[in-house]
Amino acid sequence: xxxxxxxxxxxxxALGVLxxxxxxRAADTVDPAADKAAFQKFFTDKFPKLxxxxxxxxxxxxxxxxxxxxEEKEQFPPYEFSLEAGKEMFSKPxxxxxxxxxxxxxxxxGIRQNYPYFDETEGKVITLELAxxxxxEANGEAPFSYVRDDMxxxxxxxxxxxxxxxxxxxxxxxPRALEAYQKGKEYFYTRRGQLNFSCATCHIQSPGERxxxxxxxxxxGILNAMPIYRSEWSGMGTTSRRFTTxxxxxxxxxxxxxxxxxxxxxxxxxxxxxxxxxxxxxxxP
Amino acid sequence: MAGPAQAQSVAEGQxxxxxxxxxxxxxxxxxxxxxxxxxxxxxxxxxxxxYSRDELIAIVSDETKRNPQTVMPPFGRxxxxxxxxISAVVDFLQTL
Numbered sequence: 001x002x003x004x005x006x007x008x009x010x011x012x013x014a015l016g017v018l019x020x021x022x023x024x025r026a027a028d029t030v031d032p033a034a035d036k037a038a039f040q041k042f043f044t045d046k047f048p049k050l051x052x053x054x055x056x057x058x059x060x061x062x063x064x065x066x067x068x069x070x071e072e073k074e075q076f077p078p079y080e081f082s083l084e085a086g087k088e089m090f091s092k093p094x095x096x097x098x099x100x101x102x103x104x105x106x107x108x109x110g111i112r113q114n115y116p117y118f119d120e121t122e123g124k125v126i127t128l129e130l131a132x133x134x135x136x137e138a139n140g141e142a143p144f145s146y147v148r149d150d151m152x153x154x155x156x157x158x159x160x161x162x163x164x165x166x167x168x169x170x171x172x173x174x175p176r177a178l179e180a181y182q183k184g185k186e187y188f189y190t191r192r193g194q195l196n197f198s199c200a201t202c203h204i205q206s207p208g209e210r211x212x213x214x215x216x217x218x219x220x221g222i223l224n225a226m227p228i229y230r231s232e233w234s235g236m237g238t239t240s241r242r243f244t245t246x247x248x249x250x251x252x253x254x255x256x257x258x259x260x261x262x263x264x265x266x267x268x269x270x271x272x273x274x275x276x277x278x279x280x281x282x283x284x285p
Numbered sequence: 286m287a288g289p290a291q292a293q294s295v296a297e298g299q300x301x302x303x304x305x306x307x308x309x310x311x312x313x314x315x316x317x318x319x320x321x322x323x324x325x326x327x328x329x330x331x332x333x334x335x336y337s338r339d340e341l342i343a344i345v346s347d348e349t350k351r352n353p354q355t356v357m358p359p360f361g362r363x364x365x366x367x368x369x370x371i372s373a374v375v376d377f378l379q380t381l
Contacts, residue, residue: 194365195358196349205356210324212312
């Protein structure tokens with residue numbers, strides 16, 4: 001036990017030095033490529049039996065029993081209904097005759113791996129969920145709730161057409177893009193709330209461990225399977241839903257879906273998972 | 286301290302340790318008598334031999350003092366538990 005603890009602490013410290021460097025110092029040393037390499041190495045060292053692409057299965061990647069459960073689940077995927085609904089919604093024209101396909105590169109097919117991206121005109125991070133609602137609004141339709149079934153269905157379909165493509169997030173040569181990335185990273189590692197947890201506390205320091213009955217997913221590839229069907233929710237969840245749920249679970253105050261902080265966070269988490277395949281929609285315990 | 290007062294404090298401490306809304310120690314620790322324990326921290330057992338009462342109070346109050354990177358919440362510093370509640374939890378820990 002002490003050994004395991006010592007190792008865990010040493011790794012956390014090594015990572016901490018890298019990740020929790022004071023903002024002032026970090027500002028002139030922001031190096032996403034180096035971050036990504038260190039981040040991926042941390043997980044592949046910690047779980048030497050896993051291949052890089054295995055991490056996208058979240059808790060199911062963490063041990064063999066769970067992996068078997070995952071394989072059984074994939075025989076009759078519980079997200080099938082959502083995928084079907086998403087496909088239909090995607091092809092059905094808006095009242096003005098246009099469709100979602102008109103809003104996206106390549107008609108929206110096989111592009112999930114490029115989201116979120118940094119929009120240099122606006123100077124902000126654009127997630128897929130945000131782009132979908134903007135598409136609706138530009139065509140005179142009311143936006144969908146970010147945490148409910150319609151948004152999950154649309155993103156499920158878009159992820160499905162992108163399965164197997166490798167996450168490919170770009171950070172353009174624009175100081176604002178680098179800043180968005182850095183802010184997302186800081187959000188991820190900052191401890192907050194009464195319980196003093198950061199996202200990293202659970203998903204970097206304790207992946208594979210049980211928190212009560214749940215097995216914690218590793219932060220590597222943590223968004224590649226979004227959206228997910230969760231048995232515990234008896235339904236689908238978007239990235240926005242998962243972020244806000246994790247925030248409330250730790251007695252923190254969740255932000256609003258698609259607030260700048262969450263967009264930056266998604267940018268950071270997706271970038272450090274570059275090279276891992278899109279596997280959404282996913283199924284979870 | 287001995288007798289009924291002690292027994293009551295131990296029972297109170299166990300309740301706090303198992304309850305989700307309060308100590309919720311079971312979320313991270315295997316503890317004798319508790320269902321659905323987590324595995325983030327070590328099993329809590331044999332603590333009386335390992336730590337003095339003051340040391341246990343210090344760990345529960347703010348483990349970040351011993352280990353700044355710990356994932357264990359600072360129950361005292363962040364007022365998740367009162368001093369009296371921590372004392373009851375420690376009475377319970379000393380029976381493990």
